[in-house]
Amino acid sequence: MILAVGCDHAGYELPHPYMPAIIAHLEGLGHEVVHVGTYGPESVDYPDFADKVCAAVLEGRAERGVLMCGTGIGVSIAANRHLGIRAAVCATEEMVSLSREHNDANVLCLGRRILSLELCAQFLDIWLNTPFSGGERHCRRVAKLG
Numbered sequence: 001m002i003l004a005v006g007c008d009h010a011g012y013e014l015p016h017p018y019m020p021a022i023i024a025h026l027e028g029l030g031h032e033v034v035h036v037g038t039y040g041p042e043s044v045d046y047p048d049f050a051d052k053v054c055a056a057v058l059e060g061r062a063e064r065g066v067l068m069c070g071t072g073i074g075v076s077i078a079a080n081r082h083l084g085i086r087a088a089v090c091a092t093e094e095m096v097s098l099s100r101e102h103n104d105a106n107v108l109c110l111g112r113r114i115l116s117l118e119l120c121a122q123f124l125d126i127w128l129n130t131p132f133s134g135g136e137r138h139c140r141r142v143a144k145l146g
């Protein structure tokens with residue numbers, strides 16, 4: 001799958017920058033990563049990178065997106081301002097799988113200061129392998145999102 005990946009400085013927070021490890025994890029699984037930045041720990045504004053990931057998904061340059069900020073909240077708020085983006089900020093495995101099964105989420109938002117790196121990798125594995133249920137009521141509700 002082609003994945004657009006972006007974060008603010010939290011994704012590169014020292015002493016353990018998560019984003020390079022997440023990209024290596026995704027590439028190790030055989031995915032193609034389009035990294036839209038940021039690329040280091042210097043302070044930036046999360047909406048700018050949420051916008052870049054959403055543009056890649058909406059323009060068809062990526063099938064889905066992965067975003068990271070300190071909590072995952074900022075990037076999810078920014079991403080959900082884009083019509084056609086269904087961004088889910090998740091803190092449990094159940095939220096991750098249901099974001100796909102029920103909401104057909106096309107962007108996963110992760111919190112660097114909330115989740116361990118291991119949990120981020122685990123969440124990505126689940127999220128990338130869980131299909132939308134396609135159930136009638138879920139299709140109807142997702143259609144109402146526009």
Ligand code: RB5
Pocket residue numbers: 008010046069070071072073074075
């Ligand atoms: C940046 O320090 C932090 O506010 C941001 O990464 C994010 O958590 C906002 O929601």
